[in-house]
Amino acid sequence: MNVVVCVKQIPDPADPGALDPDTKTLKRDVKLILDESDSYGVEMALQLVDAAGEGEVILVSMAPNNERSGLSTALAMGAASATLISDETLSGSDALTTAKILAAAIAEREPKLVITGSESSDGYTGTVPDQIAAVLDLPSVTMAKSISVDGDQVKVERQTDAGHDDVECPMPCVVSVTAGVVEPRYPSFKGIMAAKSKPVDEKTVADLGFDADSVGWAAAGQEIVEIADAPQREAGEVIEDDGEAYNRIVAFLDELKVI
Amino acid sequence: MTLSTIWVHAEAMDGTVSSTTLELLTKARDLADTVACFYAGDDADDIAEQLGEYGCETVYQTGDLEGALVGVPVAAAIAEMVDAGDGPDAILLGTSYDARDVAARLSVKLDRTVITNVVDVEVDDDTLIGTEPIFGGTTEVKTRFTGDGPYLMLVRPKSFPAEPSGGPAADVEDLDVPELGASGGARVIERHVEESEGPKLDEAAVVVAGGRGLGEEEKFAMVEDLAKLLKGAAGASRAIVDAGWVPYALQVGQTGKVVKPDVYIAAGISGATQHLVGMKGSKHIIAINKDPEAPIFGIADLGIVGDVHKVMPKLIEALQGR
Ligand SMILES: Cc1cc2nc3c(=O)[nH]c(=O)nc-3n(C[C@H](O)[C@H](O)[C@H](O)COP(=O)(O)OP(=O)(O)OC[C@H]3O[C@@H](n4cnc5c(N)ncnc54)[C@H](O)[C@@H]3O)c2cc1C
Numbered sequence: 177m178n179v180v181v182c183v184k185q186i187p188d189p190a191d192p193g194a195l196d197p198d199t200k201t202l203k204r205d206v207k208l209i210l211d212e213s214d215s216y217g218v219e220m221a222l223q224l225v226d227a228a229g230e231g232e233v234i235l236v237s238m239a240p241n242n243e244r245s246g247l248s249t250a251l252a253m254g255a256a257s258a259t260l261i262s263d264e265t266l267s268g269s270d271a272l273t274t275a276k277i278l279a280a281a282i283a284e285r286e287p288k289l290v291i292t293g294s295e296s297s298d299g300y301t302g303t304v305p306d307q308i309a310a311v312l313d314l315p316s317v318t319m320a321k322s323i324s325v326d327g328d329q330v331k332v333e334r335q336t337d338a339g340h341d342d343v344e345c346p347m348p349c350v351v352s353v354t355a356g357v358v359e360p361r362y363p364s365f366k367g368i369m370a371a372k373s374k375p376v377d378e379k380t381v382a383d384l385g386f387d388a389d390s391v392g393w394a395a396a397g398q399e400i401v402e403i404a405d406a407p408q409r410e411a412g413e414v415i416e417d418d419g420e421a422y423n424r425i426v427a428f429l430d431e432l433k434v435i
Numbered sequence: 436m437t438l439s440t441i442w443v444h445a446e447a448m449d450g451t452v453s454s455t456t457l458e459l460l461t462k463a464r465d466l467a468d469t470v471a472c473f474y475a476g477d478d479a480d481d482i483a484e485q486l487g488e489y490g491c492e493t494v495y496q497t498g499d500l501e502g503a504l505v506g507v508p509v510a511a512a513i514a515e516m517v518d519a520g521d522g523p524d525a526i527l528l529g530t531s532y533d534a535r536d537v538a539a540r541l542s543v544k545l546d547r548t549v550i551t552n553v554v555d556v557e558v559d560d561d562t563l564i565g566t567e568p569i570f571g572g573t574t575e576v577k578t579r580f581t582g583d584g585p586y587l588m589l590v591r592p593k594s595f596p597a598e599p600s601g602g603p604a605a606d607v608e609d610l611d612v613p614e615l616g617a618s619g620g621a622r623v624i625e626r627h628v629e630e631s632e633g634p635k636l637d638e639a640a641v642v643v644a645g646g647r648g649l650g651e652e653e654k655f656a657m658v659e660d661l662a663k664l665l666k667g668a669a670g671a672s673r674a675i676v677d678a679g680w681v682p683y684a685l686q687v688g689q690t691g692k693v694v695k696p697d698v699y700i701a702a703g704i705s706g707a708t709q710h711l712v713g714m715k716g717s718k719h720i721i722a723i724n725k726d727p728e729a730p731i732f733g734i735a736d737l738g739i740v741g742d743v744h745k746v747m748p749k750l751i752e753a754l755q756g757r
Binding site: 189194195270271272275295300301302303304305306307309310311313314315316317318319334335336337338339340341342343344345346349354355356396397398399400401402403404405406408409410411412413414415416417419421422423424425426428429432434435 | 448504506507510530531532535536538539540542543544546547548549550551552564568569570571572573574575576577578579580581582589616617618619620621622623624625626627628629640641665673676677679683684689690697698700715719720721727732733734735736737738739740741742745746749750753754757
């Protein structure tokens with residue numbers, strides 16, 4: 177059973193960089209890493225392929241400048257190969273264009289199952305998983321806490337506001353995975369060494385059959401008209417606890433008439 | 436300037452319309468001459484009055500979806516109406532798991548972009564501009580739709596107040612859900628509801644939230660006790676959700692719930708931007724943290740530099756005595 181995992185390579189969220197005021201896109205001159213949100217999907221896919229006893233995990237990533245550092249992490253975890261789509265014309269692409277590009281690359285791999293994160297850590301639109309499914313005309317389950325394969329279908333525990341739903345879905349399908357639900361493995365030294373020789377298939381927009389003007393800012397259907405600092409809240413009174421500070425909280429709650 | 440028609444994604448639980456739906460209806464009334472809703476289910480009659488009271492004139496319902504996840508059938512039905520020339524200028528959805536699926540599927544069906552994480556909307560000539568926080572809420576960008584509608588927006592909960600307009604009950608009309616083929620194959624087999632006492636996190640007047648500073652899972656009981664005493668809800672930072680101390684449903688922040696209670700008490704929470712974006716709209720904020728440099732103090736009305744294990748028990752005891 178071949179499983180494709182979509183992985184995004186992003187600036188370190190601890191140091192997210194800034195918007196370039198001229199191009200209005202994220203400055204990508206920083207080193208990119210594997211989005212932690214995607215490491216859960218990679219782990220789940222490895223476990224599913226393991227349980228199936230056959231098949232492999234294939235990565236698909238769209239990134240600027242043929243960036244590979246995040247892919248290398250996922251290959252070192254145990255993925256077998258990757259498709260990397262990189263093209264200057266993709267700059268400024270919205271989630272929909274991103275999904276179309278990813279879907280085209282996924283289709284070439286003919287997987288039984290496509291796994292994504294539920295949202296990226298830097299863009300967090302949360303729409304790409306179901307957009308990919310829609311482009312490929314596949315069923316999908318978003319917000320999975322767990323996935324198991326049962327014959328020709330997947331069984332998914334889907335996070336809901338009230339708890340979770342047990343969902344069944346025929347394969348091929350797309351499943352998005354929520355953060356923190358499995359413990360992603362650390363790449364071993366052997367894994368890191370092996371990753372260096374794993375095949376990474378580099379594709380351009382044209383390779384996937386798209387015109388340059390059907391992607392990027394030109395096709396985004398939206399434009400940024402203003403960038404501003406978010407309004408700040410003022411700091412209030414800060415006191416050191418001398419053992420009695422709880423009284424100050426009680427008084428404040430009294431003032432606010434919540435007690 | 437206003438648009439002619441906006442549709443709002445109506446969501447409801449046990450016959451009660453979600454507060455986010457009412458917020459969006461309130462805003463949509465300002466933005467467009469006519470406001471209608473679409474709804475996944477066959478019981479729109481039960482909510483037609485509430486929707487009408489907030490300005491919705493017509494609610495289109497899909498009928499019984501027989502356990503299907505809502506994204507595929509709802510998007511297919513709406514796309515048919517749009518293709519037939521009966522679509523709106525814009526479609527607003529409140530960010531929820533189901534709404535994201537609907538918006539994503541619709542965006543492909545209609546070949547239109549979606550502007551997501553919107554916290555404010557304005558009309559600009561015959562298009563819409565959305566405001567979205569980025570970088571964990573430190574920066575805000577305004578994004579305008581180019582090209583043709585219908586414009587698709589996912590709006591964060593609590594972005595607008597909900598105010599009734601006193602309109603009559605909405606008319607209920609049926610949507611045609613076309614044949615879905617394989618793409619409609621996902622089915623809910625069973626629903627599991629984790630019961631929780633007290634008010635809902637995103638509706639409570641008081642929220643008491645705990646973070647990694649509590650030190651261990653058992654100490655979350657202090658947060659729950661205090662929340663109960665204040666008739667509020669318990670919340671959490673992502674750190675302790677990821678650690679498995681509390682369920683994801685309690686998470687406040689960028690990837691969790693947005694809350695705007697009268698009082699928010701943060702216990703042992705550092706105040707990372709991704710947490711702040713989910714609670715900095717609270718009317719009053721109280722923070723307890725042993726680190727005087729913790730960013731949470733930068734937005735707190737009352738900050739106590741102290742140990743949660745000392746301050747919280749005393750606070751709870753004092754409140755129990757009243
Ligand atoms: C893409 C992305 C999305 C995210 N989304 C969210 C989100 O939705 N919600 C969210 O909360 N986070 C989110 N985060 C994580 C966020 O960046 C922080 O890591 C998280 O909020 C930290 O949680 P915390 O404050 O509980 O833990 P810490 O940052 O570890 O802070 C613990 C605090 O407790 C204090 N403390 C320790 N001991 C005591 C004591 N005895 N008494 C008093 N104080 C004590 C410490 O001084 C410290 O300030 C997200 C991160 C990313 C990258």
